[in-house]
Amino acid sequence: AQSVTQLGSHVSVSEGALVLLRCNYSSSVPPYLFWYVQYPNQGLQLLLKYTSAATLVKGINGFEAEFKKSETSFHLTKPSAHMSDAAEYFCAVSESNSGYALNFGKGTSLLVTP
Amino acid sequence: GAVVSQHPSRVICKSGTSVKIECRSLDFQATTMFWYRQFPKQSLMLMATSNEGSKATYEQGVEKDKFLINHASLTLSTLTVTSAHPEDSSFYICSASRRQVDYGYTFGSGTRLTVV
Numbered sequence: 582a583q584s585v586t587q588l589g590s591h592v593s594v595s596e597g598a599l600v601l602l603r604c605n606y607s608s609s610v611p612p613y614l615f616w617y618v619q620y621p622n623q624g625l626q627l628l629l630k631y632t633s634a635a636t637l638v639k640g641i642n643g644f645e646a647e648f649k650k651s652e653t654s655f656h657l658t659k660p661s662a663h664m665s666d667a668a669e670y671f672c673a674v675s676e677s678n679s680g681y682a683l684n685f686g687k688g689t690s691l692l693v694t695p
Numbered sequence: 696g697a698v699v700s701q702h703p704s705r706v707i708c709k710s711g712t713s714v715k716i717e718c719r720s721l722d723f724q725a726t727t728m729f730w731y732r733q734f735p736k737q738s739l740m741l742m743a744t745s746n747e748g749s750k751a752t753y754e755q756g757v758e759k760d761k762f763l764i765n766h767a768s769l770t771l772s773t774l775t776v777t778s779a780h781p782e783d784s785s786f787y788i789c790s791a792s793r794r795q796v797d798y799g800y801t802f803g804s805g806t807r808l809t810v811v
Contacts, residue, residue: 613798624804632798685738
């Protein structure tokens with residue numbers, strides 16, 4: 582069964598600093614990996630996804646993530662944090678063995694300070 | 696494109712009553728929809744997977760008689776919380792699969808259910 586682990590439930594960065602949110606996955610078959618952002622009392626917005634094409638995936642709002650099979654990781658980065666990036670971020674995995682249902686990590690709350 | 700409309704966004708109901716939540720895919724056919732539950736400050740937990748025209752598949756620990764899921768058409772799935780109790784208060788989110796298109800998922804905006 583597939584799963585993801587997000588290291589760090591809370592991450593705080595200064596405005597303009599590098600954002601790094603960590604995600605490691607466990608999957609018995611090649612996975613599809615996703616990063617979503619959620620603002621309070623709202624649904625989820627897709628930032629980017631990996632579906633076995635290029636290992637470096639570029640998403641919206643300047644975010645990108647790199648799929649590293651050897652490290653079973655899919656960390657999310659952004660070169661320069663903006664105040665509007667403060668939100669909850671979820672890494673998720675899906676695979677054929679589970680009917681392609683998304684399995685979410687516990688989430689990382691990103692705080693951006695002035 | 697690829698919009699999923701979820702209604703209502705907020706609902707307050709009395710204990711013992713039933714509440715129906717609708718999830719509609721507006722511009723694509725959703726052969727598979729997923730229903731999630733999210734408690735405050737927690738992640739999304741998959742409740743069930745529904746395929747159009749067939750019975751939903753529930754995750755372990757989810758009461759299928761309490762959380763009724765219907766997926767009668769390619770554009771509409773509903774979740775009915777029957778005989779709701781305060782512990783059912785939560786944020787419910789639906790998601791439509793676009794696997795055949797781009798391996799993506801489109802999420803509804805969620806429903807905040809409060810049972811009093």
